[in-house]
Amino acid sequence: MTAASPVLVFLDPAHPEGRIADAGQPQLMATDLGATRGDGVFESLLAVDGRPRKLQAHLDRLARSAATMELDIPPAADWRAAIATAVAAHPAAEELVIKLLVTRGVEGAGRPTCWVSAALPGPAGRVQRENGIDVLLLDRGYDSTIAERAPWLLMGAKTLSYAVNMAALRYAHEHGADDVIFLSSDGKVLEGPTSTVLLAHIEDGVKRLITPQLDTGILPGTTQGALFAAARNAGWELGYGPLEPEDLLDADAVWLVSSIRLLARVNHIDGKPIGKDPALAQELTRELAAMLAEEDGI
Amino acid sequence: MTAASPVLVFLDPAHPEGRIADAGQPQLMATDLGATRGDGVFESLLAVDGRPRKLQAHLDRLARSAATMELDIPPAADWRAAIATAVAAHPAAEELVIKLLVTRGVEGAGRPTCWVSAALPGPAGRVQRENGIDVLLLDRGYDSTIAERAPWLLMGAKTLSYAVNMAALRYAHEHGADDVIFLSSDGKVLEGPTSTVLLAHIEDGVKRLITPQLDTGILPGTTQGALFAAARNAGWELGYGPLEPEDLLDADAVWLVSSIRLLARVNHIDGKPIGKDPALAQELTRELAAMLAEEDGI
Numbered sequence: 001m002t003a004a005s006p007v008l009v010f011l012d013p014a015h016p017e018g019r020i021a022d023a024g025q026p027q028l029m030a031t032d033l034g035a036t037r038g039d040g041v042f043e044s045l046l047a048v049d050g051r052p053r054k055l056q057a058h059l060d061r062l063a064r065s066a067a068t069m070e071l072d073i074p075p076a077a078d079w080r081a082a083i084a085t086a087v088a089a090h091p092a093a094e095e096l097v098i099k100l101l102v103t104r105g106v107e108g109a110g111r112p113t114c115w116v117s118a119a120l121p122g123p124a125g126r127v128q129r130e131n132g133i134d135v136l137l138l139d140r141g142y143d144s145t146i147a148e149r150a151p152w153l154l155m156g157a158k159t160l161s162y163a164v165n166m167a168a169l170r171y172a173h174e175h176g177a178d179d180v181i182f183l184s185s186d187g188k189v190l191e192g193p194t195s196t197v198l199l200a201h202i203e204d205g206v207k208r209l210i211t212p213q214l215d216t217g218i219l220p221g222t223t224q225g226a227l228f229a230a231a232r233n234a235g236w237e238l239g240y241g242p243l244e245p246e247d248l249l250d251a252d253a254v255w256l257v258s259s260i261r262l263l264a265r266v267n268h269i270d271g272k273p274i275g276k277d278p279a280l281a282q283e284l285t286r287e288l289a290a291m292l293a294e295e296d297g298i
Numbered sequence: 299m300t301a302a303s304p305v306l307v308f309l310d311p312a313h314p315e316g317r318i319a320d321a322g323q324p325q326l327m328a329t330d331l332g333a334t335r336g337d338g339v340f341e342s343l344l345a346v347d348g349r350p351r352k353l354q355a356h357l358d359r360l361a362r363s364a365a366t367m368e369l370d371i372p373p374a375a376d377w378r379a380a381i382a383t384a385v386a387a388h389p390a391a392e393e394l395v396i397k398l399l400v401t402r403g404v405e406g407a408g409r410p411t412c413w414v415s416a417a418l419p420g421p422a423g424r425v426q427r428e429n430g431i432d433v434l435l436l437d438r439g440y441d442s443t444i445a446e447r448a449p450w451l452l453m454g455a456k457t458l459s460y461a462v463n464m465a466a467l468r469y470a471h472e473h474g475a476d477d478v479i480f481l482s483s484d485g486k487v488l489e490g491p492t493s494t495v496l497l498a499h500i501e502d503g504v505k506r507l508i509t510p511q512l513d514t515g516i517l518p519g520t521t522q523g524a525l526f527a528a529a530r531n532a533g534w535e536l537g538y539g540p541l542e543p544e545d546l547l548d549a550d551a552v553w554l555v556s557s558i559r560l561l562a563r564v565n566h567i568d569g570k571p572i573g574k575d576p577a578l579a580q581e582l583t584r585e586l587a588a589m590l591a592e593e594d595g596i
Contacts, residue, residue: 029323037336
């Protein structure tokens with residue numbers, strides 16, 4: 001098995017534990033609205049030593065995304081059973097990338113297509129986790145108040161319509177960077193195409209961990225949520241935006257956090273080095289990475 | 299065969315005329331980036347009596363969308379061959395909905411998945427074509443100058459990431475309307491989720507057909523293009539936006555035009571009747587519909 005051919009487990013009323021399907025064969029209908037309209041929702045999470053991390057947070061977010069899209073999906077227990085089946089098919093894997101996928105289903109059928117995939121992680125995430133990343137600031141085109149006004153824009157739902165997110169990453173790669181931080185059209189810091197933005201400020205010995213506020217329409221980050229809970233327990237102060245690019249450039253450290261790559265320290269933003277004291281930034285990164293390593297089932 | 303189970307023809311180097319596939323069986327890999335990221339492009343067009351309409355215009359737009367997405371797709375000749383194979387499988391069909399689909403392909407494979415589907419049209423388009431439609435104005439969230447500034451937003455490409463377009467249509471249906479006209483955040487008229495906006499003004503006997511200008515990031519409409527060419531030949535004046543909601547409310551007629559539903563007259567926008575003289579609006583609709591019926595292979 002390679003990362004490109006995962007274990008597939010479809011949610012299927014006839015198979016309470018999920019139906020294992022051959023990932024080497026076509027499994028989706030060509031008229032599935034996931035494939036023809038990007039019409040669906042998903043989650044990606046990490047399993048370590050057979051144990052999915054932050055599973056309830058991901059199931060909760062999947063349910064919220066589905067509700068935003070008016071998709072009626074199976075209950076959490078069915079997802080948990082299918083995930084357990086997928087993980088059990090990889091008894092020796094240390095780390096697994098678990099994806100939960102829901103499409104609106106085959107055109108005209110009126111019921112979603114739901115499956116779980118479990119694959120070995122690729123090498124890119126680990127490299128970026130260790131070396132940090134260079135980031136470009138790109139305009140997401142929406143102002144920071146749009147989410148409240150325009151529910152049809154599906155802000156805050158993790159939909160399958162990720163073409164813009166993928167295009168932004170391609171744009172970054174073609175311009176010598178690894179990743180992107182999106183800004184709103186009114187200049188507020190939003191999120192990465194597949195990650196949440198975090199920054200740290202240290203003042204008079206007080207450590208403060210800050211993330212953009214959610215009412216800008218960004219996705220609520222499960223890793224950010226877990227890290228905030230752990231950092232608060234460790235005595236950090238917590239803060240929520242609004243943030244502007246200056247706040248990133250002034251920070252003692254900036255990270256993009258996500259469930260698979262975990263904590264990726266930002267070395268440069270638009271070519272400018274981030275964090276006046278690299279040793280401090282690395283120390284903060286180690287401290288937060290240790291919290292994440294201990295985090296379990298939050 | 300029903301509308302939900304079309305004829306499928308995959309583009310395949312081993313089959314120069316295209317490879318016919320069983321639409322009743324799964325044909326897509328679960329790791330295809332079309333299904334997992336809405337990462338691809340498409341076109342929809344009508345074939346009448348076995349003859350695809352505006353085929354070159356659709357192939358040109360598919361190629362432009364693919365170039366915007368940095369997708370390397372087969373040449374037009376391969377698409378024409380596959381379309382001919384798909385159409386030939388429906389010898390008795392008066393009208394066929396032809397879809398051309400491209401995804402970025404199976405994760406890691408590095409080559410797109412390309413197919414053509416040909417299905418009988420559903421009844422909804424014909425009903426709306428005959429009775430007209432009620433429309434809501436909804437904010438698309440982008441300002442009208444974003445396309446030039448932010449190529450990563452893929453404005454003007456017809457991508458598979460249509461979740462927002464589908465959500466806007468659901469919102470309209472739940473609020474008593476049939477369709478949507480998107481506005482930019484700075485109040486300019488853009489397009490429908492699956493159509494182009496046209497309006498007519500008659501002044502001193504001069505008929506003027508107007509559509510929003512393309513630099514707002516809207517999709518260049520193949521039906522609008524064909525209608526503009528035909529209307530110019532028939533002595534109409536042509537105009538291009540910027541348009542604001544007032545221009546729609548003041549028009550003698552407003553339409554949403556697209557390749558399958560063709561010309562759908564807008565009866566109400568946000569509950570307000572459109573066109574002071576319904577008889578005139580119907581006459582204009584008949585005149586343009588006759589042009590479209592004659593339009594062939596433009």
